Amino acid sequence: MPIKVGIPRTLLYYYYFPMWKVFFEALGAEVVLSPPSTKRLLAEGLKNAVDEVCLPIKLTFGHVLDLAAKADLIFLPRIVSIEKKEYICPKFLGLPDMIRNLKGLPPLIDVNVNMYRNKSGAYIAAQEAGRFITSNHFKIWNAYRQARKVQKKYFRLLQLGLMPSEAMAVMEDRVRNEHLPEPQDINVVLIGHPYNIYDSYISMNIIKRLRSMGATVLTAEHVPEKIYKKCAACLPKKLFWTLGQHMIGAALYYLNRHDVSGMVHVAAFGCGPDSMTGDLIERYARAAGMPFLNLTIDEHTGEAGIVTRLEAFLDMVMWKKAIII
Amino acid sequence: MRATFPHMGNLYISIKAMLQYLGVDVVIPPPSSKKTLALGVKYSPEFACLPLKLNLGNFIEARELGADTIIMAGGCGPCRFGYYAQIEHAILKDLGYEMELIVLEPPERHASELMVKIRHISGSRSWWQVYQAVRFGFQKARTVDDLEMNVFYTRPRELTQGNADAAYQEALKLIDLASNPAELKESRSKAAMIMKRVAMDEKKPVLKVGVIGEIYTLLDPFSNQDIERRLGSLGVEVNRSIYLSEWINDHIFLGLAKGLRSKKEACSAAHPYLRHFVGGHGQETVGSAVNYARAGYDGLIQVFPFTCMPEIVAESILPVMSKDYSIPVLTLIMDEHTGEAGLMTRLEAFVDLLDRRKTVKEAL
Ligand code: SF4
Numbered sequence: 001m002p003i004k005v006g007i008p009r010t011l012l013y014y015y016y017f018p019m020w021k022v023f024f025e026a027l028g029a030e031v032v033l034s035p036p037s038t039k040r041l042l043a044e045g046l047k048n049a050v051d052e053v054c055l056p057i058k059l060t061f062g063h064v065l066d067l068a069a070k071a072d073l074i075f076l077p078r079i080v081s082i083e084k085k086e087y088i089c090p091k092f093l094g095l096p097d098m099i100r101n102l103k104g105l106p107p108l109i110d111v112n113v114n115m116y117r118n119k120s121g122a123y124i125a126a127q128e129a130g131r132f133i134t135s136n137h138f139k140i141w142n143a144y145r146q147a148r149k150v151q152k153k154y155f156r157l158l159q160l161g162l163m164p165s166e167a168m169a170v171m172e173d174r175v176r177n178e179h180l181p182e183p184q185d186i187n188v189v190l191i192g193h194p195y196n197i198y199d200s201y202i203s204m205n206i207i208k209r210l211r212s213m214g215a216t217v218l219t220a221e222h223v224p225e226k227i228y229k230k231c232a233a234c235l236p237k238k239l240f241w242t243l244g245q246h247m248i249g250a251a252l253y254y255l256n257r258h259d260v261s262g263m264v265h266v267a268a269f270g271c272g273p274d275s276m277t278g279d280l281i282e283r284y285a286r287a288a289g290m291p292f293l294n295l296t297i298d299e300h301t302g303e304a305g306i307v308t309r310l311e312a313f314l315d316m317v318m319w320k321k322a323i324i325i
Numbered sequence: 326m327r328a329t330f331p332h333m334g335n336l337y338i339s340i341k342a343m344l345q346y347l348g349v350d351v352v353i354p355p356p357s358s359k360k361t362l363a364l365g366v367k368y369s370p371e372f373a374c375l376p377l378k379l380n381l382g383n384f385i386e387a388r389e390l391g392a393d394t395i396i397m398a399g400g401c402g403p404c405r406f407g408y409y410a411q412i413e414h415a416i417l418k419d420l421g422y423e424m425e426l427i428v429l430e431p432p433e434r435h436a437s438e439l440m441v442k443i444r445h446i447s448g449s450r451s452w453w454q455v456y457q458a459v460r461f462g463f464q465k466a467r468t469v470d471d472l473e474m475n476v477f478y479t480r481p482r483e484l485t486q487g488n489a490d491a492a493y494q495e496a497l498k499l500i501d502l503a504s505n506p507a508e509l510k511e512s513r514s515k516a517a518m519i520m521k522r523v524a525m526d527e528k529k530p531v532l533k534v535g536v537i538g539e540i541y542t543l544l545d546p547f548s549n550q551d552i553e554r555r556l557g558s559l560g561v562e563v564n565r566s567i568y569l570s571e572w573i574n575d576h577i578f579l580g581l582a583k584g585l586r587s588k589k590e591a592c593s594a595a596h597p598y599l600r601h602f603v604g605g606h607g608q609e610t611v612g613s614a615v616n617y618a619r620a621g622y623d624g625l626i627q628v629f630p631f632t633c634m635p636e637i638v639a640e641s642i643l644p645v646m647s648k649d650y651s652i653p654v655l656t657l658i659m660d661e662h663t664g665e666a667g668l669m670t671r672l673e674a675f676v677d678l679l680d681r682r683k684t685v686k687e688a689l
C-alpha cells in the first residue's frame with residue numbers, strides 16, 4: 001500500500017500543485033487532494049480557527065480537517081519565502097503551528113520552504129519532504145527534477161492565458177487540445193491573491209461570471225515574470241510580498257495596455273497585504289483613468305450583492321468603451 | 326527643514342532628545358487624540374492597521390504646525406510596517422500635502438549604517454556628535470522605561486487613587502526637559518524621588534498580569550485605551566513584553582547594549598508552540614507568554630490592532646499554551662471602534678476571574 005499524502009486544495013495549490021503531485025508520485029506515494037471548497041469545508045474551518053484569521057486561512061483549516069481521515073500524511077509546508085529577500089505573508093509563516101493542534105490530524109509534512117537567501121532553499125525543502133516517504137536520496141533528487149520540469153510547463157500554460165484549473169486539466173490530459181479562451185468584446189483584469197480569485201467558492205465563481213457577461217478575463221498569472229517584475233520595480237520601494245509584488249506589477253502592466261477596459265480587485269476581509277497593495281493599485285488605476293472595482297469578501301458576503309456590483313461595473317465599462325469608440 | 330515623526334507612547338521623548346541634540350528643528354505632533362484618529366481613518370485604507378491610521382493623523386496635524394519633513398522607520402517585511410512610510414507618503418501626496426520623506430531602514434549588519442543616515446539628517450555634525458546624540462536618545466528611552474516600570478509597581482499599591490499617575494506625569498516631564506546627559510542624570514534622581522513620595526501599601530496583595538502583543542498598541546496608551554493605567558486602578562501590577570529601550574537595542578543596535586532582556590530569550594521560549602518568526606512580534610508574544618507563566622504571573626492580556634497579522638498567528642496558538650500552563654489569556658483587539666465602556670467591563674471581568682482563581686489556589 002503506497003503512503004497517502006494529503007494536499008489541501010488551498011493557498012499555493014494554485015501555483016504548485018502540478019509540481020507537488022509529480023514529486024510525491026515519483027517517490028511512490030499516492031496523492032490525495034481535498035475536494036473543491038464548499039460551505040461545509042468552510043464551516044469546519046470557522047469552527048476551528050480564531051475569528052480574526054482571513055477567509056483563505058479559515059478555509060485551509062477546513063481542507064486539512066477533510067484530509068485527516070483520508071491521508072497518512074498531510075503536506076503543509078511552512079512557506080517562508082519563494083523569492084530572494086521576499087516573503088509571502090505572516091500567516092503563511094505560522095500556518096503549520098496554527099494547524100498542528102487540531103484534533104485527529106495525521107503527521108504534517110511541515111518542512112520550511114525558504115528561498116530568502118537563495119534558491120537552493122527549494123531543493124532543501126524537497127529533500128526534507130522526501131524523507132517522510134523514502135530515505136533514497138537519488139530517488140528524491142530524481143523526483144525533484146521531474147517536478148521542476150512539470151512546473152515549468154504549467155507556468156507556461158498559465159502565461160498562455162489559461163486559468164489554473166484549465167492548465168491543470170491540460171497537464172493531466174483531461175482535455176485534448178489547449179483551447180485558448182475566445183476573445184470577447186472587452187478585456188477585464190482580475191487582480192487578487194490566486195487562492196482567492198481561483199477558488200470558485202471564495203470568489204463566487206467570478207471568472208465564469210465575468211466571462212458569461214462577455215468579458216475576457218486577464219489575471220496576474222498571465223503576465224510573464226520578467227514583465228511584472230519590471231513594472232513593479234517602479235514602486236518607491238521594493239515590495240517584500242512576492243504575491244503582492246506580482247499583483248501590483250501585473251496591474252501596472254495592464255494599466256498601460258490600451259485594450260484593457262476595466263480592473264476588478266478582489267481582497268479578503270482583513271487581509272494585511274491586500275489592504276496596502278489594493279490601496280496602491282487603486283491609486284494607480286484612478287490616476288490612469290481606469291474603471292476600478294474593489295470587492296472585499298468574507299464568510300458573510302452575499303452572492304447577490306457581488307453579482308449586482310459586477311453587472312453594474314461591466315455595464316459602466318462597456319458604456320464607457322462605446323463612447324470612446 | 327522642520328522635521329516630524331509619528332507618536333508611539335513616550336517615544337517622542339527619545340527621538341526629540343536625539344534630534345534636538347543635533348540641532349534639528351523638530352515639530353512634535355500634538356498628542357494622539359480622537360481628532361488624530363478621525364483624520365487617519367478618513368484618509369487611510371479601510372483595513373490598514375491602526376498604527377498606520379494614527380501615524381497619518383499625526384503627520385497631518387504636524388503639517389498644520391509647520392512640519393515639512395517626515396522621519397519614519399522602515400522595515401523589510403513580512404508585516405506591513407515596512408511599507409507604512411511609502412503608503413503614508415502616497416496618501417499625503419494625493420491629498421496635496423507635499424512633505425519630504427526620510428525613511429530609516431533598519432541596519433542589516435551593523436548599527437553604524439543607521440548612524441550614517443542620522444548624520445545625513447543633521448547636516449554637518451561630526452561623528453562624535455551623532456554618536457553622542459544617539460546615546461542620549463537611548464539613555465532617555467531607558468530612563469523612561471525605568472519610570473514606566475516604577476509606575477506599574479506603584480499604581481496598584483498607592484493609598485490615594487491617582488497619586489501614582491500624578492507623580493508619573495510630573496517625573497516624565499522632568500525627563501523630557503533634560504537637554505543634555507548631565508541634566509538627565511539629575512532629572513533621573515529627581516524623578517525617582519518624586520515616585521518615592523507616593524504613599525503605598527507595600528503589603529497589599531496584588532495580581533500580576535503580563536501584557537503582551539503588538540508593539541505599537543503595547544507602547545501607546547492612546548491606542549490601547551490606557552489599559553495599563555486601568556489595570557493599575559483595578560489593583561493589578563502589570564509587566565509588558567516589550568519596552569522601548571529593549572526594542573531599540575534589538576533592532577537598531579543589534580544587541581550591542583548588554584543587560585537588557587533580548588528577543589532571543591522570548592523566541593526560544595516560544596519554540597514548542599511557534600517554531601518560526603512570523604514578522605512583527607508574533608513569536609515574542611508567544612514566548613513572553615510562556616516566560617510570564619513560568620514566572621508565576623496570574624494572567625495574560627494580549628493586545629493588538631484589528632487585522633494585525635503576526636498577532637493573529639499568536640492568538641491562534643495561545644489557547645494551547647494557556648491550557649498547558651493553566652494561565653488565563655484575554656485578547657483585546659483595538660481599532661477605531663473600540664469603546665471605553667466595553668473595554669472596562671471586560672477588564673473588570675477578567676480581573677475578577679484572576680482574583681477568584683488566586684483565592685482558590687491559595688486556599689488549597
Ligand atoms: S496574504 Fe492576506 S489573504 Fe493571504 S494569508 Fe495573508 S492575510 Fe490571508
Ligand code: SF4
Nearest residue numbers: 374404406605633634
Ligand atoms: S505588526 Fe501588526 S499592526 Fe504592526 S504593522 Fe504589522 S500588521 Fe500592522
